[in-house]
Amino acid sequence: MLIPFVNRFFHWAVVGTISPVLVLMIMSKGAQLEEVGFAMAAMSLSVVVFELPSGVLSDLMGRRRVYMASIAIAVAGYVIMFVADRLAVVCVAVALYGVSRAFSSGSIEALYIDSFIARRGKGGLHSLVAAMSVGETLGLAVGALAGGYIPLLWKRLYPLSNPYNGNLLVQVALLVALLALTVLAPHRDAPRGDAPAAKTKIKELFRESARAVRGNPVVARLLIGAVFWGFSFSAIEVYWQPRMRGLLGGADATWLFGIVGSAYFATAIAGNVVAGAFLKKARPSSGMAAIGVLRLATGCAIVALAMQGAAPGFVALFLTVMCCNGMMSIPEGTAFNAAIPGTVRASLLSLASLAVQAGGILSALACSAALRFFPIGAVWVAVGSLLLGSAFLYFGAPDGRPLPSVETVAPVR
16 A cells, blocks of 8 residues: 555645746736636636546556656646746646546556455455545645745745745655656556557447436536535635735745644644544444534534634644545445446546546636635535535435445445
């Protein structure tokens, strides 16, 4: 499990390095505050457009090859962002980052999961999912902490340069290390199709994926739940920085956002650990009910977060929401990967990711309109209430039962 853990750590450290200053960086590259939404929309749209095709390519051409292609695309995006000086160039850069996210989604994870199942079976799958989840959140935490301080250091070293260019160079260096790890790792998979038959096999993969969703109500419920989660979590993830800045009186301290961003991912690790320990002792059939309870708790925490008027209470509840997010990823990931057929695993992982992205895009549109009339707190009350309502998708779900002829599973974020 060491290689999957290290891969996830480096992969998400790249994301964490820019996360606490992403909007500030976009604005420093020539975008006005009211234009930032266009850049974020360009990124989300590129993820949505390429999500399913990238999953199908992973199943046909090999997960490792597609993942390495995603690294190359990400490097191109960061290089373009480094030289960007206006909104149009920024949009191109973040769109390439979105394509990279789509190509990496479900590809290398599917390879690790298939290798694990082939060697050890599905019984201990939750251990692998937990190891990868901890690697992801630890990478995000370390990256976010560093990402808040890199602009300060870069400004001292190169006072005439854009302060966020240091973050971009660190990201490129991490991606080069990740590419080397992927090339040297022993995990291999062969292409699943040849060029002449690719079109036919793509259709077969889509049909098999559709049968998997239709044939298993757990999969369908988790996909719908992923849309609700994407909608609610996107509203928190996008607006927590301006909300906290307002509570701090407008102070612009990137180091402080780096600390909170790092703590945000660290609490998700704690959630991973707690959920992993619970699932080791729980009955298999309790997974969906556990997700439902966690959705209720998270929805309540978001509503309480919306009502905070001081920074300490805000930070405490914000971290509570992140902890619940970490806890949910384990039962959802285990349920999903235990049910889906290996032949279309990457495709269905991409479909689950697509559901989250669709929820995020809907959230961006709805929140942009709502914020013209209501404050962030009121918008968060609404999204928290929606998440509360989605909890009832998971109660009474028939998980733990034998699946139909087509192997199926439940999707996750």
